[in-house]
Amino acid sequence: MNDNRNMLLAIVLSALVLIGWSLLSDTFFPTAGPQTQQVENGKVKAVPQPQADPTADSPRAIRRREVVLAESPRVAIETPSLKGSINLTGARFDDLVLVRERETIAADSPPVRLLSPAGAPLAYFAQFGWSGEAVATPDANSVWTPSASTLSPGKPVTLSWTNPTGQRFELIVSVDEDYLFSVRQRVVNLGSGAIGVRSFGLVSRAQKSADPSSWTHHIGPISFLGSKADYEVDWDALDENKAGVTRDSRGGWLGFTDKYWLTALVPTEGAPVEASFRKSNSGAYQADYASAPFVVAPGQAVSSEAQLFAGAMEKRLLDRYEDAGITKLSKAIDWGWFEWFMRPIFDLLNWLFSVIGNFGVAIIALTFIVRLILFPIADKQFRSMAGMRRVQPKMKAIQERYKDDKARLQQEMLKLYKDEKINPAAGCLPILLQIPIFYALYKVLMVAVEMRHQPFALWIKDLSAPDPMTPINLFGLLDFTPPGFLAIGILPILLGVTMWMQFKLNPAQLDPVQQQIFSWMPWILMFVMAPFAAGLQLYWVVSNILTIGQQKWLYYRYDHEMNPPGEPAVVRK
Template identity: 85%
Template sequence: MNDNKNMLLAIVLSAMVLIGWSLLSDTFFPTAGPQTQQVDNGKVKPLPQPQADPGADTPRAIRNRDVVLAESPRVGIETPRLEGSINLKGARIDDLVLVEQRESIAKDSPAVRLLSPAGTPQAYFAQFGWTGQGIATPGPDTLWTASSQTLAPGKPVTLSWSNPTGQRFELILSIDDGYLFSVKQRVVNQGTGAVGLRSYGLASRSEKSADPSTWTQHVGPISFLGGKADYGVDWETLDENKAGVTRDSRGGWLGFTDKYWLTALVPADGAPIEASLRKSASGAYQADYAGAPFIVAPGQAVSGDTRLFAGAKEKRLLDTYEDAGVTKLSKSIDWGWFEWFMRPIFDLLNWLFKVTGNFGVAIICLTFIVRLLMFPIADKGFRSMAGMRRVQPKMKALQERYKDDKQRLQQEMLKLYQTEKINPASGCLPILLQIPVFYALYKVLMVSVEMRHQPFALWIKDLSAPDPLTPVNLFGLLDFTPPGFLAIGVLPILLGVTMWLQFKLNPQQMDPVQQQIFGFMPWILMFVMAPFAAGLQLYWVVSNILTIAQQKWLYYRYDHEMNPPTEPVVSKK
C-alpha cells in the first residue's frame, strides 16, 4: 500500500514538472526559433520562413512592393552585405535587403528584407531632416537631387534640395562594407537673413516584429541613452502610452530590434539630443531624436554628423563599431544577467566554429573543453559518489536499525559519512557548475545571428531549430506532422537515454519516492528539451556521454584504490 502511494506521488510530481514547465517555459525560457526543416519520406526538406521578411507581399498589401519602388527616382545601394535603394522622394532609406541572410535553409531561398517603403505592408524606413519656424524645410514629399546613382563603400552620394529663400539642404551619405550608414546633414545659407533649425532623424515601422519578445529575449523598441541600455520599453508600452517615452541624452542610440536584426539611429557621440519612442497617429511605431537648435548666419554653412545601423546583429561588427565611437552598440544583443560570462563563451564557440568549419563540431569541442576544465572538481564529486555506493549496505543496515528513530538515524548516517570521509553533496557540484555554461550556450543559440541556420550533419540542417527527426511519424515515412508536444526528436531521445544511464551509475537514493522521481526524470526532460534548439540538445547529449565515461573510469579507479588486488600467496615447498 505504501509503495503504491509512493508511486502515485512520484507520478503526480512528474506531471507537475512537465505541465508546469510547459506553462512557464515560453515566458521565462523561450524555446528555439520556428522549425526550419522537416523530414518527409526519409528526406530532409526546408520549410519556408515568410516571417523573416517584414515586407513580404500578402493579401493585406496596400500595393505591390515593386510597383511602389518604381513610383519615384532612387539611388541604388550596393555593398557586400546590403542591397537596396534610397527614395529620392523624401530622402528615405526604405529599401534594404540583407544579401548574406536567407529566409530559410533552402538553397534558392530569397534574402531577408529589413526595410520596405511606405505603401507596402509592414513598411519600415529611416529618414533624416530638419525642422524650423518661418523657413521651408524638406519634407516627406520633397524630391531631392542626387550626385550619383549608386551608394557603395568608398563612393558617397550627396542629396541636395534648395528652398525658395536661398537655403540649400544637403545629406551626404556614405556606407561601409558592413551595416553602417554615415550621414552628414549640411545647411548652406545663401539667403539674406539668419535661420534657426533643428536636425532630426527617425525610424518608422508600421507593425510589430513577428519575433516574440520574452523575459530572456527583448524584441521591439530599444535604446542606449543616458549611459544605460533600456529593454523595459516594449510594444505594449507604446500602445498604452500615447505620449510615448522621451529622454534627454548626450549621444547614444535608439531604434527597433528584431531577434537577429537591428535598425538604430546613432546621433553624434556627445551631442545633446531629445530622443523619443512612440506610436504615431497613423499607428506606426517611431523612434526619433532632435538635436539642439542652431543658427545659420547668411553666407555660412553648418553641418552635423549622424549614423544609421541597419542590418544583422553580428557581434564582431557591433564590437568594431563600438571601437569606432558608437557607444555600446553590442547592447542591442540582449545578453542578460550573465553577459560577463556569455561573451567569452560566444567568442570561444565562434573561434571553434572558424577552426572546424562546422558549428556542431564546435559545440562538441566546447563540451570537451568544459569537461576538461571541470575534471578536478568532477574527480572529487565522483570519488564521493563512489564512496556512497560502497557504503550503501551499511546505510541500509542503519535504516533498518533506526527506522523508528529518525533523529538517531540522521546522527548515525552523519557519523558514517565522517568515518568514510564522504560528502554526499559534492556530487552535485559538477552539475551546478555546468548550469552557467548551459545557460550561456542557450542564450548564444537564441540571440546570435552567427548561429542562425548553421548545419551539423545528416538530418540536422539547422542547429538553432529543434531536431526534426522523430519516431512518432516513423522518421518522416508517415505523411503527417506530429504536434509540438509529441515531436520528440532523436537528440532529445538520446538525451533521455544518456541521462537515465547516468542516473543508474549514481548511488541509489534511500527514499523510495526519490528513487521513483529520479526514474521518471530522464523521460520528463526528454519532453521538456524537445522544443529547444538542436545545438543545445547536442551539447547536453555529448556532455552526458562524457560524464558516463568519466564516471565509469573514476569509479573503476576509485574501487581499485580502496580495494587493491591482493597478490596470490605462493606456497613454499
C-alpha cells in the same frame, strides 16, 4: 499503501514539471523562433501578414512591394552585404535586404529583407531630417536630388533639397562593406535671415517583431542612452503608454531588434539629444531622436554626423563598430547576467568555427573544452559520489533500523558520514558551479546569428532550428507535421537516453519519491528540450556522453581506491 502514495506523488510532480514548463518556457526562455515563411514543393512562400501603412493617418490597402518601390525615384544601394535603395521621396532608407542571410535553408530562398517601404507588407524604414520654426524643412513628400545613381562602399551620394527661401538641406550618405551607413546632415543658409533648426533621425516599423521576446532574451525597442543599456521598454509598454518613453542623453543609440537583426540610429557621439520610443496613431512603432536646436546665420553652413546600423547582429561587427566609436553597440545582444563569461565563450566558439568550418563540429569541440576545464570540479564531485555509493548498504541498513525514530536516524547518518569521512553536500557544489556555465552556453547558442542556418551533418541542416527528424511521423514518411512538443526529434531522444544512462550511474536516492522523479526526469526533459535549437540539443547530448564516460572512469578509479584489499568491490547498478 505508502509505496502507492509515493508513486502518485511522483506522477503528479512529474506532470507539473512537464506541463508547467510547456506553459512557461515561451515566456521565460527563448526557443527556436517561429517560421515567417513556409516551404511548399521546394519553394519558399512568405506567410501573409497584412497590415496598415505606418505613415498614414488611417489604414489603407497594402500593395505589393514591387509596385510601391516603382512609385518613386530611388538611389540604388549595392554593397557585399546589402542591396536595396533609398527613396528620394522623403529620403527614406526603406528598401534593404541582407545579401549574406537567407530567409530559409531552401536553395532558392530569397535574402532576408530588413527594410520595406510604407504601403508595402511589413513596412520598416529609417529617415534623417530637420524640424524648425518659420522655415520650410523637407518632409515625407519632399523629392531629393541625388549626386549619383548608386551608393556603394567608397562612393558616397549627396542628397539635396532646397526650399523657396534659399536654405539648402543636404544628406551626405556613405556606406561600408558591412551594415553601417554614415549620414552627414548639412544645412546651408543662402537666405537673407538666420534660421533655427533641429536635426533628427527616426526608425518606424509597422508591426512588432515576429520573433518572440522572453525573460532571458529581449526583442523589440532597445537603446543605450545615458550610459545604460535599456531592455525594459518593450512592445507592451509602448502599447499601454500613449505618450511614449523619452530619454535625454549625450550620444548613444536606439532602435529595434529582432532575434538576429538590428536597426539602430546613432546620433553624434557626445552631443545632447532627446530620444524617444512611441506608438503612432496608425499603430506603427517608432524610435527617434532630436538634437538640440542650433542657429544657421545667413551665408553659413552647419552640419552634424549620424549613423545607421541596419543588419545582422554579428558579434565581430558590433565589437568592431564599438571600437570605432559607437558606444556599447554590442549591448544590442541581450547577454544577460553572465555577459563577462559569455563573451569569451562566444569568441571561442566563433574561432573554432573559423578553424573547423562546421558549426556543429565546433559545438562538439567546445563541449570537449568545457568538460576538460570542469574536470577538476567533476573529480571532486565523483569522489564524493563514489563514497556515497560505497556506504549505500550501510545507509539503507540504518534507515531500516531507525525508520520509526527520525531523530536517532539523523544522528546515526551523521555519525556514518563522520566515520567514513564523507560530505554528502560535496557533490552539490560542483553542480551549482556548472549552472552559470550551462546558462552562458545556452545563451550563446540561442542568440548567435552566426549559428543561424548552419548545417551540421545528415538530416540536421539548420542548427538554429529544432531537430526536424521525428519518429512521430515515421521520420517524414507520413505527410503531417506533429504539433508542438510532440515533434520530438532524434537529438532530444538521444538527450533523454543519455541522461537516463547518466542517472543510472549515480547513487540511488534513499527517498523513493526522489528516486522515482529522477528516473522520470530524463524522459520529461526529452519533451522539454524538443522545441529548442538543434545546436543546443547537440551540445547537451555530447556533454552527456562525455559525462557518462567520465563517470565510469572516475567511479572505477575511486571504487578501487576506497575499497581496501579483502573487501568486496562496489556493485554497479
